[in-house]
Amino acid sequence: MTDFIQTAPEVAEARAAGRPIVALESTIITHGMPWPQNLETAQKVEQTIRDAGAVPATMAVIEGTLNVGLTPERLETLARARDVAKLSRADLAACMATGGTGATTVASTMIAAHLAGIEVFATGGIGGVHRGAEESFDISADLMELAQTPVTVVAAGAKAILDLPKTLEVLETNGVPVIAYGQADFPAFWSRSSGLKAPLSMTTAAEIAAAHRMRGALGLPGGQLVANPVPAADEIPREEIGPIVEAALAEASAQGITGKDVTPYLLSRIFELTEGRSLVTNIALVLNNARLAAAIAAELAGKPTSRAG
8 A cells, every 4th residue: 555655754753652533634725715715714624623632634646656644845836736636536546646636525435544543534525415306416535435434524514515314314224323513403504594404413422432442343334424514703694695505506507517527616605704703613614624633533542632522
């Protein structure tokens, strides 16, 4: 594996010492936010994890090599890069085999984390079932990855641009535990509540870590989705963000935008329609997820923190 995987020194040292590690994706850097907020946010997320007693491992493919953790220099280079590939399960191996450079999505970050022995991953929101999927069959690979790769994923629910009831149905069908943290409702990214009840609810990082360990002991495949609501002070209530999402979806449909281009377009358009407020909320929820992920990782490493849970 060392031929095609490069582990950052900070991550290698943490793994050798048995310290908690939290995986991070890189599409949020290359496709989710504009420069320089993307670099600033990535740095803040990594520091938030360090402050909580864990070590961040941002994943990316650089010139054919899967990087488990990025040095500060490589993080900035990636944040400034243009035309970076967006890698999911279907693209990861081909990009590496051809010496390409790409940013990892939820699915490919889970794969990378599992290869590196990392059990917890913090992100913003997962992908899911797109609206109109009954005709387009557009369903994110993130859901299938959660069904087969044993990584606990901390997210602010699924992105509100998706069909959330169908997303929950697909997760249930594939046996993925969906655990709302600290509340009964399933959060909807920018909003604390989607109006839907989550299948499961837990109130501490220790409970979530214990559920992760029990799944392994039972030999159950796949991971867990921890749905962590955005802090109340930072949320955009669903009655406010709902009409904006609908407007952006209508524009995307009118312009014939499909596939992987849909989510970046919608996030960019919603940023414009909210006059930047959606980005502020996005940053807040990512930092919040990082804190909880660090607490779960610490429980799994046998070194609990007092920061969350």
